[in-house]
Amino acid sequence: METKTIVIIAIITSSLTTLLWALGLIFADINLFILAMIILLISLYPAIKYFNDITEFFKEREDEVTEDEKTDYIEEKAALPAYVTMLAVSIYAGIAIITLRNIYPEYVNLAYPFFIIGIIGIIANIISKVYYKIKYSD
Numbered sequence: 001m002e003t004k005t006i007v008i009i010a011i012i013t014s015s016l017t018t019l020l021w022a023l024g025l026i027f028a029d030i031n032l033f034i035l036a037m038i039i040l041l042i043s044l045y046p047a048i049k050y051f052n053d054i055t056e057f058f059k060e061r062e063d064e065v066t067e068d069e070k071t072d073y074i075e076e077k078a079a080l081p082a083y084v085t086m087l088a089v090s091i092y093a094g095i096a097i098i099t100l101r102n103i104y105p106e107y108v109n110l111a112y113p114f115f116i117i118g119i120i121g122i123i124a125n126i127i128s129k130v131y132y133k134i135k136y137s138d
Contacts, residue, residue: 003054006053021033090118093114094115
């Protein structure tokens with residue numbers, strides 16, 4: 001399949017997914033959100049299969065290079081502090097809410113998603129490190 005066709009399909013499915021979950025949020029309709037997640041899951045296969053083609057398409061448009069190694073390096077360097085900041089804010093917000101449980105007991109349930117986000121982030125980090133260690137080891 002031609003790269004431009006793949007990119008058009010990816011853009012359409014992404015736009016449709018965004019539209020459906022936004023409408024589900026606006027109208028408080030879980031069915032629209034579920035439909036959006038189904039479309040997202042279906043669109044993941046071609047996105048993963050043609051990842052390199054899609055990436056190259058967006059890096060070079062009309063024979064003009066839009067991204068290069070310098071941009072990739074800057075994005076890699078910026079990703080770690082952003083990731084660590086997100087994890088720290090999640091975990092510390094959860095700790096703060098639990099600490100205030102005697103004053104504001106109605107907010108204790110709000111702390112659990114913060115802890116879950118932190119735990120999922122740590123697990124994702126560990127899995128990524130193991131994957132890249134296996135991939136790039138001799």
